[in-house]
Amino acid sequence: MLPGEDAIFVAEELQKRFQLPYWQFALTATDANRFSIRLARQITGRPKILVYNWCYHGTVDETFITLERNGAAGPRPGNIGPPVNPAVTTRVVEFNDADALERALAPGDVACVLAEPAMTNVGIVHAQPGYHQALRELTRKHGTLLILDETHTICAGPGGYTRAENLEPDVLVFGKAIGAGIPGAAYGFSQEVADRIVARQELENCDVGGIGGTLAGNALSLAAMRATLTKVLTKEAFDRMIPMAERWTGGVAKAIADAELPWHVTRLGCRAEYLFSAEKPKNGMQAHDGMDFELERFMHLYAMNRGILLTPFHNMALMSPQTENEDIDKHTKIFREAVTEISG
Ligand SMILES: Cc1ncc(COP(=O)(O)O)c(C=O)c1O
Incomplete structure (x- = not known):
């Protein structure tokens, strides 16, 4: 509500990084997604959204939906007080x-696909070759907007996964790391989306529309985003961090192989993750099947105690x-000790 110079600087920097012309600010990635x-x-006049099985986009009510093994969609276990069945x-x-x-998408009632370009919240699930092209073609064909949530996948590089893979989202969300700990998030959109928003907006009612918030875009938040x-x-930071993630992944992969455990490790830019399955998952269900709560608690506690x-x-x-x-070598050593104990 109080525009300052930092907002202009940050928006221009985001334009350069993500090639989207218009930017708005929020305090959290959750809000930017909402x-x-x-x-x-608003601009499509359609009621539904679409997400991936076992996605996570913050505390956005509509996203807490999972596919059961029989293919039926239902509320995600553990979601607190959903307002309606998310299948609605x-x-x-x-x-x-x-x-x-x-x-x-075929029924024509989906306003947007909200997607991480690679899933990162159920382990890492990479896109298969050609999938992003299909996603973009199908969303365009059916008049559905494509929102890419880069909150985690910014780990792929300074322009996130979108620039690394030359994707063309209609809307892009970037939160969390953008303020390095100070609450802040941004969402950017294309010229076409901006034109459609303006065409539907009435000036007199423009401050009651359910987006924004008193502190969204506040001076501290924008100063933090600029500094970050x-x-x-x-x-330069990514050029340093990505090889370190390769080092981390290499160390973990070797320890898993030496211990002959049916696990694997995956990397996306400067983020890496191991999962308790031999095969790399292709989707959320497979990734979720590779999780093991007790084993996870053990690995965390083992590391924490050291x-x-x-x-x-x-x-x-x-x-x-x-x-x-x-730091990486210390983790590798402790991880190796843990898996040796488990496999022994
Ligand atoms: C991909 C993604 N989007 C959005 C969010 C929500 O971020 P916040 O909790 O800061 O609103 C998260 C949080 O983990 C996330 O992983």
């Missing part, structure tokens, strides 16, 4: 399944500009 969904519904608002398909996507984009999430705090969900490691090779 606001993007609202805008998508949402379709859910498996990642990497273009046929299922086509079937779900210019001093932390730089190309001075390493893993991110609190699944087995994910992110290299930061402060990470050193010794």
Whole structure:
């Protein structure tokens, strides 16, 4: 509500990184996703959204939907107080399944697909060759907007997965790391989306539309985003962090192989993660099947007791500009001890 110079600087920097001309600010990635969904519904006039099985996009009500083994969609176990059955608002398909996507979009009632370009919240699930092209073609064909949530996949490089793979989302969301700990998030959209928003907006009612918030775009948040984009999430930092993630992945892969455990490790840019299955998953269901709550708790506790705090969900490691090779080697040593104990 109080535009400042930093907002202009940050928006211009985001334009350069992601090639989208218009940017708005929010305080969290959750909010940026919620606001993007609202805008998508507003300009398409369609009621539904579509997400991937076992996705996570923050505490956005519509996204807590999973596919059961019989293919039926239902509320995700553990979601607290859902307002309605999410099947009312949402379709859910498996990642990497273009046929299922086509079937779900065909009725013409889906406002947007909200997607991570690679899944990162159920372990890492990479896109299969050709999947992104199919996703873009099918969303365009059926008049559905494509929102890419780059909140985690920014780990792929300074322009996230979108620039690394030359994707063309209609809307792009970037939160969390953008403020390096100070609440802040941004969502950007194409000229066409901007024109459609303006065409539907009445000036008199423009402050009651369910997007924004008193503190969205506040001066501290924007100063943090400016500092982060210019001093932390730089190309130089990624050039250092990505090889470190390769080192982490290499160490973990070798320890898994030596212990002959049916596990694997995957990397996306400067993020890496191990999962308790031999095969790399192609979709959320397979990835979720590779999780093991008890084993995960053991690995976290084992590491914590030896001075390493893993991110609190699944087995994910992110290299930061402060990470050193010794940190990685320390993790590899402790990980090797843990898997040796398990396999012994
Ligand atoms: C891909 C993705 N989007 C959005 C969010 C929500 O972020 P926040 O909790 O900061 O709103 C998360 C959080 O983990 C996320 O992984």
